[in-house]
Amino acid sequence: xxxxxxxxxxxxxxLTLTVMEIVLGIDNIxxxxxxxxxxxxxxxxxxxxxxxxxxxxxxIALLSILTVLIGLTAPVFTxxxxxxxxxxxxxxxxxxxxxxxxxxxxxQGIEGxxxxxxxxxxxxxxxxxxxxxxxxxxxxxxxxxxxxxxxxHIEVMVAAVIIxxxxxxxxxxxxxxxxxxxxxxxxxxxxxxxxxxxxLVADGLGFHIPRGYIYFAMAFSAGxxxxxxLASRRRRAKHQ
Numbered sequence: 001x002x003x004x005x006x007x008x009x010x011x012x013x014x015l016t017l018t019v020m021e022i023v024l025g026i027d028n029i030x031x032x033x034x035x036x037x038x039x040x041x042x043x044x045x046x047x048x049x050x051x052x053x054x055x056x057x058x059x060i061a062l063l064s065i066l067t068v069l070i071g072l073t074a075p076v077f078t079x080x081x082x083x084x085x086x087x088x089x090x091x092x093x094x095x096x097x098x099x100x101x102x103x104x105x106x107x108q109g110i111e112g113x114x115x116x117x118x119x120x121x122x123x124x125x126x127x128x129x130x131x132x133x134x135x136x137x138x139x140x141x142x143x144x145x146x147x148x149x150x151x152x153h154i155e156v157m158v159a160a161v162i163i164x165x166x167x168x169x170x171x172x173x174x175x176x177x178x179x180x181x182x183x184x185x186x187x188x189x190x191x192x193x194x195x196x197x198x199x200l201v202a203d204g205l206g207f208h209i210p211r212g213y214i215y216f217a218m219a220f221s222a223g224x225x226x227x228x229x230l231a232s233r234r235r236r237a238k239h240q
Contacts, residue, residue, distance in 0.1 A: 023211075023215065025055075025139075025168045028052075035047070035131055037186060052172060063158055090204075091200045105190050144161075
């Protein structure tokens with residue numbers, strides 16, 4: 001262990017992997033922020049804490065069974081000459097889940113979700129946690145497979161995962177509050193979920209879309225939305 005601390009290559013690996021894990025965790029934060037936005041503030045905070053805690057537990061648990069996880073990338077059957085592994089199936093299922101969930105939430109946002117009494121529908125705490133668990137598992141597999149390819153020492157992987165989860169926890173509150181305060185950003189976040197879902201399905205089918213393209217598109221769209229919000233605030237200030 002002491003040898004690892006004195007090795008510059010290990011520190012470089014830790015820094016690189018931590019940054020990568022934080023970037024990959026953006027998907028997780030967006031999904032959780034959208035889901036908890038339909039809960040009351042106290043439940044939303046609790047759901048966010050539970051969701052991120054489960055994400056950390058899933059990632060560390062997967063790291064503890066590296067040999068099994070590496071086996072997930074081995075083809076289990078072939079379709080049209082393309083080998084399909086358990087990881088591919090997990091990514092396919094997760095991507096389809098994000099596409100269906102994103103489409104459903106967009107439909108509710110446009111048409112308006114109502115219960116039998118005519119009041120706005122509010123998601124139950126249990127349903128939100130169940131959905132967070134499903135997507136946490138999908139993102140955890142993708143995150144840890146990436147970690148295995150970038151680092152040689154499990155201690156470095158665990159440290160990077162823990163640091164990235166702390167960063168995700170600190171960022172999740174402000175992001176959730178921002179999404180809650182600005183309804184248009186929720187629609188943008190749902191569009192991001194659809195984009196991520198399509199990317200996961202493509203990965204599962206063997207068509208890798210470089211994540212840099214996706215994150216650039218997300219950053220550009222978010223930048224435009226921030227400009228719109230600032231312009232809207234200035235217009236309101238002038239009319240007051």
